[in-house]
Amino acid sequence: MFSCAQDQQPVQEKVNESVKSEYLDSLADTLSDRWQLSSNEINWQVSDSHQDHLEFSGERVSAIIYYGSDSAGKLTLKRKLVWPMLRTIPNDTHASLIHDFPIEVSPQISLNGEIIAQETLKQVSFDGVLTLVGELSNEVTLTRTLSPSTTKPALIEQLTFTNWGQQRQQLSIGSLNYLVKTPADKGVYGSYSIIAQSDKSGAFELAPGESIQVNSQYLAIKQGESRDINSDIEIKNRRAYLASLQSKLQLETPDPILNNMFSFAKIRAAESIYNTKGGLMHGPGGGRYYAAIWANDQAEYINPFFPFLGDVNGNESAINSFRHFARFMNDEGKYIPSSIIAEGTDIWDGAGDRGDCAMIAYGASRYALARADKVQAKALVPLIDWCIDYSFAQQTEEGVIASDSDELEGRFPAGDVNLSTNMLTYGALISGSYVHQELGNDSKANDYQARAAALLQAINSYFAATVQGFETYQYYQGNDKLRAWIALPFSFGVFDRKEGTLAAVLSEHLWSADGIYSEAGNKTFWDRATLYAFRGIFAAKETDTAMRYFKYYSRKRLLGEHVPYAVEAWPEGDQRHLSAESALYARVVTEGIFGIEPTGFKRFKLAPYLPSTWNQMCLRKIQAFGENFDICSKRDGEQFSIEIRKADGSAAIIPWDGNEPIAYQF
Numbered sequence: 001m002f003s004c005a006q007d008q009q010p011v012q013e014k015v016n017e018s019v020k021s022e023y024l025d026s027l028a029d030t031l032s033d034r035w036q037l038s039s040n041e042i043n044w045q046v047s048d049s050h051q052d053h054l055e056f057s058g059e060r061v062s063a064i065i066y067y068g069s070d071s072a073g074k075l076t077l078k079r080k081l082v083w084p085m086l087r088t089i090p091n092d093t094h095a096s097l098i099h100d101f102p103i104e105v106s107p108q109i110s111l112n113g114e115i116i117a118q119e120t121l122k123q124v125s126f127d128g129v130l131t132l133v134g135e136l137s138n139e140v141t142l143t144r145t146l147s148p149s150t151t152k153p154a155l156i157e158q159l160t161f162t163n164w165g166q167q168r169q170q171l172s173i174g175s176l177n178y179l180v181k182t183p184a185d186k187g188v189y190g191s192y193s194i195i196a197q198s199d200k201s202g203a204f205e206l207a208p209g210e211s212i213q214v215n216s217q218y219l220a221i222k223q224g225e226s227r228d229i230n231s232d233i234e235i236k237n238r239r240a241y242l243a244s245l246q247s248k249l250q251l252e253t254p255d256p257i258l259n260n261m262f263s264f265a266k267i268r269a270a271e272s273i274y275n276t277k278g279g280l281m282h283g284p285g286g287g288r289y290y291a292a293i294w295a296n297d298q299a300e301y302i303n304p305f306f307p308f309l310g311d312v313n314g315n316e317s318a319i320n321s322f323r324h325f326a327r328f329m330n331d332e333g334k335y336i337p338s339s340i341i342a343e344g345t346d347i348w349d350g351a352g353d354r355g356d357c358a359m360i361a362y363g364a365s366r367y368a369l370a371r372a373d374k375v376q377a378k379a380l381v382p383l384i385d386w387c388i389d390y391s392f393a394q395q396t397e398e399g400v401i402a403s404d405s406d407e408l409e410g411r412f413p414a415g416d417v418n419l420s421t422n423m424l425t426y427g428a429l430i431s432g433s434y435v436h437q438e439l440g441n442d443s444k445a446n447d448y449q450a451r452a453a454a455l456l457q458a459i460n461s462y463f464a465a466t467v468q469g470f471e472t473y474q475y476y477q478g479n480d481k482l483r484a485w486i487a488l489p490f491s492f493g494v495f496d497r498k499e500g501t502l503a504a505v506l507s508e509h510l511w512s513a514d515g516i517y518s519e520a521g522n523k524t525f526w527d528r529a530t531l532y533a534f535r536g537i538f539a540a541k542e543t544d545t546a547m548r549y550f551k552y553y554s555r556k557r558l559l560g561e562h563v564p565y566a567v568e569a570w571p572e573g574d575q576r577h578l579s580a581e582s583a584l585y586a587r588v589v590t591e592g593i594f595g596i597e598p599t600g601f602k603r604f605k606l607a608p609y610l611p612s613t614w615n616q617m618c619l620r621k622i623q624a625f626g627e628n629f630d631i632c633s634k635r636d637g638e639q640f641s642i643e644i645r646k647a648d649g650s651a652a653i654i655p656w657d658g659n660e661p662i663a664y665q666f
Helices: 022-028 231-246 256-271 295-302 312-326 356-371 374-393 419-438 442-463 484-491 498-505 527-539 543-559 579-593
Strands: 003-006 036-038 041-045 050-057 062-069 075-087 096-102 109-111 120-126 130-135 140-148 154-163 169-173 177-181 192-198 202-206 211-222 250-252 273-276 279-282 339-341 346-348 464-467 470-473 603-606 616-622 629-636 639-646 651-656 662-665
Touching: 022 543, 036 256, 036 543, 050 140, 050 256, 062 120, 062 130, 062 140, 075 130, 075 154, 075 211, 075 273, 096 192, 096 211, 140 231, 154 169, 154 202, 154 231, 202 211, 211 231, 231 256, 250 256, 256 312, 256 543, 256 579, 273 312, 279 295, 279 312, 295 312, 295 356, 295 579, 312 356, 312 374, 356 374, 356 419, 374 419, 374 442, 419 442, 419 484, 442 464, 470 484, 470 498, 484 498, 484 527, 498 527, 527 543, 527 579, 579 616, 651 662
Parallel strands: none
Antiparallel strands: 003 662, 036 041, 041 120, 050 062, 062 075, 075 096, 109 169, 120 130, 130 140, 140 154, 154 211, 169 202, 177 192, 192 211, 250 616, 273 279, 339 346, 464 470, 603 662, 616 629, 629 639, 639 651
């Protein structure tokens, strides 16, 4: 049974054109595409010197691949492998076994009696599997295909030699037998064997048009574990996994860059899940953060996205993370730790209370609504309620919520009371009220709605300020510099200071060629703040403005100099491809462009505002709310309509004013 109703909200004024044209255009003029789109992959035709790195992961390994072409055109390649469940001592946050395999750890190659001294890189492609095509001579190419195993602790590298010439070629391939044993007293599980091996060696004659394949594997194992791995099966499994992700939650717009960036974001968001002794645990990655969970990266950023994607491991990792956080509820009023590390056996809380309970309550309530599993929701309610109660135990006499720091953990000042913790608490109250309403707890739902209204009034009173000439928010009391997170209220439907805030965020004080600076006057940027801002600006109905900046950002990240994902930060971490940032990118689409806000197990608000140059956009095979369905927003002249079509073919076509969000129920 379909039903819908117009959701009455005040119409917001459009911002002045001056905030959105010349500066962005000047930055866009500096963009050049190193990579090109081709179907569902990106390609780089190598013609100059350039280096890059990307990360991809399986359940027992993560690989950061550094690759490129040096000034002489020679292939550069380093494989940094991380084994999250091979724990080292001390068994802290960063205690995953890590080993670098430079290009020299490869089978030695001779062609026609001469050792190959230079492998000239000619082409690189990526579709979730990395392919490096090099020339050994004018006639012979070597294609390296790199992929993590989906379930084994190995990186697969298939070497395919092909003779494109008219003469037979004499090829000699050395064996790869690399072994390092780690000290037993340095490993939680004793000594580990770090191995590089290949399945074929010897002398071969390549006829014209003929190819030969050698399988190399880079792995690490505990004592007694098997080192036998079938590379063909592992590559097949990886491609099947990628296909399963791309078969769900598909974005269709007139812009192929956005469509493909969204597809890549799904991969990076979902693949970074590790099969630990503490259950499936999603991890940020980046060479440092594995077999552990954080209140921001997992609970707040990615867990609310997993029900939309419908990936089995993703949903299991989400509910498992909340189980781990729930272990730390207590009667002493002690905050839940920021991070649960070492496969769930230890904690990290080095930054004190970062507003972690607000992050957890917000993420758990949004997850429960979109997952639409009543049993899971009932199990999550004690955690949601405990975290909200803890947050209100930190309430000041001004009615706002105090915390020791925020998700940046003191990298930038946050005062005793910051905007982020307060907006997350507000969001937790709104979504938490919907969860209680679904479970029949009307008095609790009403209490949370009343608390949310009072908190919002306190937020506006406490944080509203003129900062650097803009009528916006001070991030904390006494803050006199614009901060990236001032756009956060937009993501929670709060537009009281929209004009000044939007002008501030898109001004030269904060907006840069790489996104939004963390603080005016400082060149540091974190993609998480930029992506939250995009989501909020779309929610603020500034669709054309948001889309212009979002297109710029997406093109830079997908086809520019460092590809193909959202990044963590710079200069910290050298723009690591942390996984949850890709989830935030995907949520710009689901919650920003399409305006989906869960309000019940079978209910949600949506506002799929079309850019002025688009007549249609669709988000297909959404897995949330217990359904598999499509949303299409269409323009016909001055008229708008929304079509919601379920997998069984039943559909609702809703006339829409193109302005106010609608409420929808299956």
